[in-house]
Amino acid sequence: MTDRQTTESYAKARLGESVPLGVRPAVLVIDFSCGFTDPECPLGADMSREVEATRHVIDAAREVGAPVVFTTIGFEANGRDGGLWLRKAPALAELRVGERWVELDPRLGRREGDVVILKKGASGFFGTNLASVLISSGVDTVILCGATTSGCVRATAVDLLQYGYPTLVPRECVGDRAEAPHRANLFDIQAKYADVVGLDDALAYLQSLPRRPAEGF
Template sequence: MDHEPETARVYDRAGFGHSVPRGARPAVVVVDFSYGFTDPSYPTGADMTAPVLATAQLLAAARSAGAPVVFTTIAYDPGQVAGLMWLRKARGMAALEAGSRLVEIDARLDPRPDEHLVVKTGASAFFGTGLATYLVSRGVDTVVVAGATTSGCVRATVVDAVQYGFPPLVPRDCVADRAPEPHGASLFDIDEKYGDVVDLADVLDYLTRPSDPDTAPSTTTEPKPEVSV
């Protein structure tokens, strides 16, 4: 039995699924595209080649437009490995040791020395970090979130972004997970409740527009098209 029409009706009745406003000063936050996630030879990793290469396109557009770029990586020191509660639940994450190759940003994204790197120990890029302060200091009013995993750190980052007042956009081409089911469910959940899941082409066009408030999209909230999962 096909439950999609009923699901859409329930969410529409609850008032979910509207679009977030887009500002004139976006930043791109690339969540945990480190080798520990993008290299399938590691137990914590998976083949994320297509989303990584799509994110490289996203970064090229952001850099050309002068938009701030932020990378995040998860890294633990021995004391954190011994004590953090999250690592009792997700024990494989303890392999992400500070200083190891697993926590290095994938070179295919060509991280630059002048681009901000957030080292985190939780799921959200905002939890226990100075990311919100950095974005405010750069005058950012919209956050484009890429990276891994869709069901974990990407979703957590998007939830915190909107709670901090940054409208989040998630290009579906630029996020990845270890399995399709949590990936699809999380994209649906993000699009209905927290941000806009969009095509990469949409974001590339958005980033290349002049940073002029007169050209920014209207903040009027309109219903969004249904997301395919």
């Protein structure tokens, strides 16, 4: 099937409609840990551009008092907490709790008040308290960034829709190890789960909001 045929097929199915955004967003950064943004790690790739673009979103969110939440993947040294995922993707065992590959990329500028959620599955929601964190802060919209587009970003986008959060995915702020799965999954995320937008659109949305008091978590 050609790209044109695919687009026509999705359009016929009436996929890809936008949903209204709220006024209390959070920025959710999925797994931009050193293990994914440093090509020295077997799991990693050079995501400098994506990290830099995400930093722009984070800074804009801070200007309006919107919370920033990070996730990172980490397992115990024995790997027993990894379940079947470590059998399917053994390189994930490189992400050991307490070691560098689990640390957030310092270029993101994480602050003391930001929430960091340790996860052991693909979705940011699986086995974590992410839903409680968002609910307790009154979040009604999410700007989703991170890695990888075809893995944990997509899984989180699916769950954000199912939890009822309108979601923006700035295409410059998500990355993958290869271009083909990156592009295919952005196409499908746009069709079914979130609104894939340009970085400028995400920044304009944040800048249109009134500043709210920093509440913390």
